[in-house]
Amino acid sequence: MFDVARSQEDVWIPTTCGLCYSVCALKVHRVNGTVVKIEGNPDSTTNRGRLCPRGVSGIMTLYNPDRVDVPLKRTNPAKGLDVDPGWVEISWEEALDAVAARLKKIRQEDPRKLLLTGTVTTQDEVPFAKIFAMAFGTPNGWNSGAGNHCGTAEHLYGALLHASWSKQPDPDHCRYLLNFGTASGFGSYYCVTGMAQRIAEARVRGMKHVCIDPFLSPSAEKADEWIPIVPGTDGAFAMAVLNVLLHELDIYDGDYLKHHTNAPYLIGDDGVYVRDAENHQPLIWDPLLGAAKPFDSPGISDFALEGEFSVDGLRARPAFALLKEHLKPFTPEWAETITSVPAATIRRVATEFGQEARIGSTIVLDGKTLPYRPVAVTYFKGAQGHKNALLSCMALELLTEIVGASNVPGGLLGMNSCSLGHPDSDQPKWIPHAGRDGLMVTGYWPNPPPPYPPKEVKKPETIDLRAMVPTCPGSSGALPVVMADPERFKVPYKIEMNFHVGANHVMTFADPNAIAAAFKDVFQVSFALFLDESTYFSDIVLPAASYLERLSHTADWMSSNSPVGEWCYHVRQPVVETIAERRSVCEVILDLAERLEMREEFYALINVMLDLKEPHRIDPSHRFSWEEIVDRRYKSLFGEGRGLKWFKEHGLLKWPKKVEEVYWKPFSHARVPIYFEWFKTLGEQVEAMAQKTGIDLDTSAFQPLPEWRPCRSHRENSDGFDLYAIYYKFPMQTFSGTYDNPWLDEVCNIERFAYGVAINAETARRKGIEEGDWMEITSVSTGNTVRGRAAVTEGIHPEVIAIAGCGGHWSKYLSVASQEGKGLCFEWLMPVGLDNVDIPSLTQDLCVKVKVAKAGAAS
Numbered sequence: 001m002f003d004v005a006r007s008q009e010d011v012w013i014p015t016t017c018g019l020c021y022s023v024c025a026l027k028v029h030r031v032n033g034t035v036v037k038i039e040g041n042p043d044s045t046t047n048r049g050r051l052c053p054r055g056v057s058g059i060m061t062l063y064n065p066d067r068v069d070v071p072l073k074r075t076n077p078a079k080g081l082d083v084d085p086g087w088v089e090i091s092w093e094e095a096l097d098a099v100a101a102r103l104k105k106i107r108q109e110d111p112r113k114l115l116l117t118g119t120v121t122t123q124d125e126v127p128f129a130k131i132f133a134m135a136f137g138t139p140n141g142w143n144s145g146a147g148n149h150c151g152t153a154e155h156l157y158g159a160l161l162h163a164s165w166s167k168q169p170d171p172d173h174c175r176y177l178l179n180f181g182t183a184s185g186f187g188s189y190y191c192v193t194g195m196a197q198r199i200a201e202a203r204v205r206g207m208k209h210v211c212i213d214p215f216l217s218p219s220a221e222k223a224d225e226w227i228p229i230v231p232g233t234d235g236a237f238a239m240a241v242l243n244v245l246l247h248e249l250d251i252y253d254g255d256y257l258k259h260h261t262n263a264p265y266l267i268g269d270d271g272v273y274v275r276d277a278e279n280h281q282p283l284i285w286d287p288l289l290g291a292a293k294p295f296d297s298p299g300i301s302d303f304a305l306e307g308e309f310s311v312d313g314l315r316a317r318p319a320f321a322l323l324k325e326h327l328k329p330f331t332p333e334w335a336e337t338i339t340s341v342p343a344a345t346i347r348r349v350a351t352e353f354g355q356e357a358r359i360g361s362t363i364v365l366d367g368k369t370l371p372y373r374p375v376a377v378t379y380f381k382g383a384q385g386h387k388n389a390l391l392s393c394m395a396l397e398l399l400t401e402i403v404g405a406s407n408v409p410g411g412l413l414g415m416n417s418c419s420l421g422h423p424d425s426d427q428p429k430w431i432p433h434a435g436r437d438g439l440m441v442t443g444y445w446p447n448p449p450p451p452y453p454p455k456e457v458k459k460p461e462t463i464d465l466r467a468m469v470p471t472c473p474g475s476s477g478a479l480p481v482v483m484a485d486p487e488r489f490k491v492p493y494k495i496e497m498n499f500h501v502g503a504n505h506v507m508t509f510a511d512p513n514a515i516a517a518a519f520k521d522v523f524q525v526s527f528a529l530f531l532d533e534s535t536y537f538s539d540i541v542l543p544a545a546s547y548l549e550r551l552s553h554t555a556d557w558m559s560s561n562s563p564v565g566e567w568c569y570h571v572r573q574p575v576v577e578t579i580a581e582r583r584s585v586c587e588v589i590l591d592l593a594e595r596l597e598m599r600e601e602f603y604a605l606i607n608v609m610l611d612l613k614e615p616h617r618i619d620p621s622h623r624f625s626w627e628e629i630v631d632r633r634y635k636s637l638f639g640e641g642r643g644l645k646w647f648k649e650h651g652l653l654k655w656p657k658k659v660e661e662v663y664w665k666p667f668s669h670a671r672v673p674i675y676f677e678w679f680k681t682l683g684e685q686v687e688a689m690a691q692k693t694g695i696d697l698d699t700s701a702f703q704p705l706p707e708w709r710p711c712r713s714h715r716e717n718s719d720g721f722d723l724y725a726i727y728y729k730f731p732m733q734t735f736s737g738t739y740d741n742p743w744l745d746e747v748c749n750i751e752r753f754a755y756g757v758a759i760n761a762e763t764a765r766r767k768g769i770e771e772g773d774w775m776e777i778t779s780v781s782t783g784n785t786v787r788g789r790a791a792v793t794e795g796i797h798p799e800v801i802a803i804a805g806c807g808g809h810w811s812k813y814l815s816v817a818s819q820e821g822k823g824l825c826f827e828w829l830m831p832v833g834l835d836n837v838d839i840p841s842l843t844q845d846l847c848v849k850v851k852v853a854k855a856g857a858a859s
């Protein structure tokens, strides 16, 4: 029937993008029920009206004919990478009956047999599914390659040093950005579009950007200086810069180190704190009194940073003195042999960095005099995704700490370490504070509990080693290894069911063959937008509503806002009426909880995890809808008058950040470590547990001071395997998940790097490879070969090839993505195994050695 109201409809609806975790604010234009345009919402301070290409292309996520529209059941019992599941349509009722029956059985037997797999992309459903999994009783969850590729070490230091999941240079005041291979601020990392604008303004203001990256990447091409480096060697570069600062230039911020770090804490010859006999606090040396004092005693005149002292007849040295001595051998000449960067370049960068830190200078902001340290060091997946992650990232982090540029104007800022709340409601509120031994504890942590104080080392009762290695702050790179052989890791059960909310783990973790082997016997229920490669292993597929079709409890989180400027909280709401049988995952989970009769436990946890406050807590005596829970979440945060209705109408709520929130360090008593004493003691506990349980685990990387250790590929010298392969995020795609979008495909088709492989011009010439040639790339570690077209360039290290994004799909249900020539999947080159995992952080090593040759037959 002709609908008059509909035919005249022309509306702009505020909501948020869900194509990556940056949560940009959108205005969606709907005409007569159909979305015709997506724009950035200029009222939002998160993205200031701008979107990236993916955000604009979201219409094609909504209307893509490849989308899953109805529940599906597999008919083919055989599972494999290329085995068609034989999908048949079923009703929601039948699907939920089957899923609930499985869940019920597992919950009765042993709830730990349930695994939650979820993508990091959207920021709303997976966190809610995690609450469900916790209430269900399983500790097992992962995000495929998320975290263990990009941030388990980086986020750990985020917690320990910045009270935040992540960090950014101060875009308002930084003058020298030393970037170890991240597109943070240049189209990637967190707050993508907002930071890209702010960093562009910083560049106009005169901020210098030095980018250390094997590839002249999308961020390196916007730098003042690009320094190509051998993959996996950033730690050696950073150690040499520290060496120059401390041993050649004598540049460090003594005042900061004394008052805001554990640099003055005395360390005994056993490597741990020398403690006060009575109150057990770590001791420092007061040089004027000539005595050791608990670090927090009143009236300390000064804190010694150097020297050697005797406490109760035993030798004790300040942590800083140990660090300095430790760094002595690691000269730029030493680092040159590892990184391939000339010693003179490292020395010059160290000098520029040290001088530009302007130690001793101050700035007045909002009437408050604060230290001014306009230098920052950034890194993420590039430098951290290696076997040496924990100790290399420590060196990178210490650069910022040594010059006192941590969370002060001009320096490196936690992405919203401190929130004092909206002026009307005082919420949300989180403040970093001093904990055990005076060291900083985060005020908020997205994945509680935070890494410090250290968690207890437990028997390996999780399927990913995290119970035993509690230093890993996110998803573990050990999961598929343990899942394939739980007995070897003394895990007393097997995973029987995978509750799968996004994530294309078959393509985004490592060798698809190994992932297939780990998952083939597991009953998998997938909430899916598309029938991607991972759903080939599903038993039931449920049609999920995309971010444009669902309601969400604030997708905003601590890292979606820019670190400076204003707070901004948004709504995510459906912009169209329900399409086909697609449903919101959160609503379905609430249904499942009813079928499982677990309302009591589930609601109790929802109250805690969503921080619902009286009178908005949910009471299990009756059933709540998702809409009601979302309303209560908003009201708990911003008061009775700002519930869901208010947000749907207004789209967002913003207010200015205070100086004490952005530059919180000078206002805080909490100290941060420059000597990671508890890594050492925790490592000993992990070692003891490994021995007790009979698990073979190399715990030698639990060290208190930075080191550079080679990855497996640095030692690899098999004949012909002469190049390192790396991957990098492509601005037009999110991992593997957007490759079926025809608009993005159109852009990628005209960009030779998008679906090609970057290879150095001289290297290509030597191998007889020319621009556009098909190449065969074979991994020494997996034996797998992938094919890709050469994009010949001067802009890459001669020993490296670089692959964009995560293409090379093969699911027959992806009509755009699975066409020939739509990129390569790096994972075929990367092995699964503990040799490739940094044990303390459970980071996956992305260093791979390959052989590259021109393909026999050009297609």
Ligand SMILES: Nc1nc2c(c(=O)[nH]1)N[C@H]1C(S)=C(S)[C@@H](COP(=O)(O)OP(=O)(O)OC[C@H]3O[C@@H](n4cnc5c(=O)[nH]c(N)nc54)[C@H](O)[C@@H]3O)O[C@H]1N2
Pocket: 018, 118, 119, 120, 121, 122, 125, 143, 144, 145, 146, 147, 149, 150, 381, 501, 502, 503, 504, 505, 507, 508, 509, 527, 528, 529, 530, 532, 544, 545, 546, 547, 585, 727, 728, 729, 734, 735, 736, 737, 738, 804, 805, 806, 807, 825, 826, 827
């Ligand atoms: N080759 C290569 N591998 C990588 C990376 C890379 O850049 N290149 N990056 C690594 C990193 S840093 C990360 S974080 C991981 C990410 O790894 P994944 O999280 O596995 O990323 P995607 O491949 O995008 O898979 C996400 C899946 O979730 C689905 N999805 C998207 N939105 C929704 C939604 O709203 N609801 C539901 N139910 N499903 C949704 C998508 O359709 C897609 O199938 O990959 C890692 N692996």
Ligand SMILES: Nc1nc2c(c(=O)[nH]1)N[C@H]1C(S)=C(S)[C@@H](COP(=O)(O)OP(=O)(O)OC[C@H]3O[C@@H](n4cnc5c(=O)[nH]c(N)nc54)[C@H](O)[C@@H]3O)O[C@H]1N2
Pocket: 020, 120, 146, 150, 151, 180, 181, 182, 183, 184, 187, 188, 189, 190, 192, 212, 213, 214, 215, 217, 218, 229, 230, 231, 232, 233, 234, 379, 380, 381, 382, 383, 726, 727, 728, 729, 730, 731, 732, 733, 734, 735, 802
């Ligand atoms: N367009 C787009 N943006 C995204 C995403 C996406 O999929 N697409 N994903 C989001 C996610 S989950 C993440 S984790 C972030 C990741 O954000 P980034 O950390 O920026 O990740 P990448 O682009 O994978 O890697 C950054 C750079 O590391 C370089 N690199 C590789 N190995 C090394 C090395 O050993 N040392 C150094 N110094 N550099 C190296 C690569 O050449 C690349 O230029 O991006 C986020 N933003």
Ligand code: SF4
Pocket: 017, 018, 019, 020, 021, 022, 023, 024, 047, 050, 051, 052, 053, 054, 055, 056, 192, 193
């Ligand atoms: S940066 Fe992320 S959230 Fe923002 S428009 Fe792009 S895909 Fe969407």
Ligand SMILES: [Mo]
Pocket: 120, 145, 146, 147, 149, 150, 151
């Ligand atoms: Mo990531």
